[in-house]
Amino acid sequence: xxxELFPRIEPGVTGLLELDGLHVMYWEVSGNADGVPVVFxxxxxxxxxxxxxRRFFDPAYYRIIIFDQRGAGRSRPLGEIEDNTTAHLIADMxxxxxxxxxKGWLVFGGSWGSTLALAYxxxxxxxxxxxxxxxxxxxxxxxxxxxxxxxGGIYPETWRKFAEFLPAAERGxxxxxxHRRLTDPDPKVxxxxxxxxxxxxxxxxxxxxxxxxxxxxxxxxxxLGLARIEAHYFVNRIFMEEGALLDNLHRLAGLPTVIVQGRxxxxxxxxxxxxxxxxxxxxxxxxxEYVIVPDxxxxxxxxxxxxxxxxxxxxxxxxxxxx
Numbered sequence: 001x002x003x004e005l006f007p008r009i010e011p012g013v014t015g016l017l018e019l020d021g022l023h024v025m026y027w028e029v030s031g032n033a034d035g036v037p038v039v040f041x042x043x044x045x046x047x048x049x050x051x052x053x054r055r056f057f058d059p060a061y062y063r064i065i066i067f068d069q070r071g072a073g074r075s076r077p078l079g080e081i082e083d084n085t086t087a088h089l090i091a092d093m094x095x096x097x098x099x100x101x102x103k104g105w106l107v108f109g110g111s112w113g114s115t116l117a118l119a120y121x122x123x124x125x126x127x128x129x130x131x132x133x134x135x136x137x138x139x140x141x142x143x144x145x146x147x148x149x150x151x152g153g154i155y156p157e158t159w160r161k162f163a164e165f166l167p168a169a170e171r172g173x174x175x176x177x178x179h180r181r182l183t184d185p186d187p188k189v190x191x192x193x194x195x196x197x198x199x200x201x202x203x204x205x206x207x208x209x210x211x212x213x214x215x216x217x218x219x220x221x222x223x224l225g226l227a228r229i230e231a232h233y234f235v236n237r238i239f240m241e242e243g244a245l246l247d248n249l250h251r252l253a254g255l256p257t258v259i260v261q262g263r264x265x266x267x268x269x270x271x272x273x274x275x276x277x278x279x280x281x282x283x284x285x286x287x288x289e290y291v292i293v294p295d296x297x298x299x300x301x302x303x304x305x306x307x308x309x310x311x312x313x314x315x316x317x318x319x320x321x322x323x
Contacts, residue, residue, distance in 0.1 A: 001307075001310070001311045001314055002310045002311075002314065003303075003306075003307045003310065004306075004310075005052065005055035005056065005306065005310070006054075006055045006056070006057065006058060006059060007055070008051065008054075008055065009030050009031065009054055009055070009059050010030065011028035011029060011030040011054070011066075012029055012030055012031075012033060013028065013029050014026070014027065014028040014029075015027050015028075017095065017096060017099055019070070019088075019092055019095065020083060022077070022080065022082060022083055023070045023071070023075065023076070023077075023080065023083065023084075023088075024075060024076045025067055025068065025069075025070070025075050025092060025096065026067060026068045026073060026074035026075045026076075027065070027066070027067040027068075027096055027100075028065075028066050028067070029063060029064065029065050029066075029100065030054050030059060030064045030066075031054070031057060031058075031059035031060070031061075031062045031063055031064040032059060032060055032061060032062060032063055033063060034063070035060070035061050035062045035063040036061060036062055036063065036106065036129070036316075036317075037062070037063045037065060037100075037102045037104070037105035037106065037129075038057055038062045038063070038064055038065065038105060038106040038107075038108055038313070039065045039066075039067075039093070039096075039097075039105045039106070039107055039108065040053050040054075040056070040064070040065065040066045040108050040109070040113075041069075041107065041108065041109030041110075041112075041113035041114075041116050041117050041120075042066075042068070042069065042072065042073070042109075042112075042113055043109075043110055043111035043112045043113050043135075044069070044072060044111075044112045044225070044226050044229060044230055045069060045072070045089075045112045045116075045226075045229045045230060045233050046069070046071060046072045046079070046225040046226040046227070046228065046229030046230055047072060047073075047112075047222065047225065047226045048068045048069075048072040048073020048074065048075075048221070048222065048225055049066045049067070049068055049073055052301075053066055054066065056108070056300075056306075056309055056310060056313060057108075057313050058313065058314070058317075061317060062106075062313070063102075065096070065100065065102070065105065067092075067096055069089055069092070069116075070083075070084045070088060070089060070092065071084050071225055071228070071229050072225045072226075072229065073221070073225065078221060078224060078225055079224045079225050079228045079229065081183065081228060081229060081232040084229065084232065085236070085239040086115075086116070086119055086233075086238050086239045086240055087239060089116055089119075089120075090116075090119055090120050090123050090124075093120055094124065094127075097127060103127075104126070104127050104128065104129050105127065105128070105129060106128075106129045106130050106131075106132065106313075106316060107120060107121060107128050107129075107130070107131050107132070108131075108132040108309075108313070109131075109132075109133060109134070110133070110134030110135045110260075110300050110309075111134070111135045111137050111267065111268055111298065112137055112139075112230075112233075113133075113134075114133040114134060114135060114136050114137055115137050115138060115139055115238065115245070117131055117133055118131075118133070118138075118245045118249075118252070119240070119245060121251070121252050121255065122245065122248040122249070122251045122252060125251050125252060125254065125255060128252075128255055129255075129256075129316075130255050130256040130257060130258075130316060130319070131252070131255055131256075131257040131258070132257075132258045132260070132309065132312045132313065132316070133257065133258070133259045133260070134259075134260045134261070134300060134305065134309060135260075135261065135262065135265055135267070135268040135273075135298050135300075135305075136259065136261060136268055136272045136273040136276050137267075137268045137272065138243075138245050138246065138272055138276070139233065139234070139237065139238040139240075140242055140243065141237070141242060143268070143272060144175070144234050144237075146269065147201075147234075147267065148174045148175055148234075149174070151204050151266055151267070154204075154266050155203065155204050155266065158200060158203045158204060159200070161196070161200070162174075162196060162197070162200035165192070165193070165196040166178070175231065175234055175235060176235075178193055178196075178197055178227070178231055179231040179232070179234075179235050181193035182194060182197070182227055182228040182231050182232075183228065183231075183232075190224070190228065191220065191223070191224065193227065194220075194223040194224045194226075194227040194228060195218050195220075195223045195227075196227075197223070197226070197227035197230070197231070198217045198218060198222060198223035198226045198227045199214050199217050199218045199223070201217060201226070201230075201267065202214045202216065202217025202218070203217075204266045204267055204298070205217075205266075205267055205297060205298045205299045206297050206298070206299050206301075206302060207262070207264050207295065207296055207297035207302060210299075213299065213301075246275070246276070246279050249276075249279055249280060249281055250281045250283075252280075252281070252284060253281040253283040253284035254283075254284060254287070255284065255287065256287045256288075256316070256319050257280075257284070257287060257288050257289070258288075258289045258290075258291065258312040258315070258316075259273055259276065259277060259288070259289070259290045259291065260291045260293065260305060260308040260309055260312065261273040261290070261291070261292055261293065262292075262293050262296035262297050262298055262302065262304070262305055263292055263293060263294050263295070263296065264295075264296065264297050265296070265297050265298040266297060266298065267297075267298040268298060270292070273290070277290045289312075289315075291308045291312075293305050293308055
């Protein structure tokens, strides 16, 4: 089993897919053009994908499909929240799947990517070969509250910087105050707020301090897409009924699934992954593997998380050969 990412590769083909009159999606395919399709769902929402995301998959075996969700990364317009909902993202995945002629694919997603993977899988289980999920996030009110306030119990100095970016009179409702700034059309208003939000998340994402991670989260494109779209989805409770993802888990009972969770994940605490596993339909428990990484936080780049994800993609090969 590999413990390090596969070597760097370039996409074999890239494209821009017109979604509607406003949004254009960036997509790319790398690896084996005739291999087993796997689709990578980035986090955030709004964070965008990076070249390293290709490296979780054996390029000799997988047809690696990566795209930037609406408003994120190389998709355009950057940071656009109009016509940007969970239902839109699910429909976009289906449009991309059909565009690429994919009958079914392995769905791989971490953090918000795990949210979208579950939502897509519940809508189209017949299109999923399996699920690999990391850092489980269901975007319920308790999880949003934790992100905005609870993380301050572990990172008080980081949280103070996040909260004190705002005037004292507005700190009673951080989400609304940030949302107003992040949706302001003036870059002099929305960009400082975006950097404050995004670097707060980046600073809390790793078990040990990672200045490189914080710097990456502070880059303008990353910060704007992540902060504005996250705030948009949080304000709108991901455009789904509270608890809907748990309520519809029965639709995933037939899918082989691996859940990887860092024990000390502060951004998406383990209690959510634990609840997801306990709620998983009994009919599908035999095909569910739950991996707790004892020395990791949230980020996919942490050694234990990276190793578990690589092993999950490798194990899927043997599962495919058995079916």
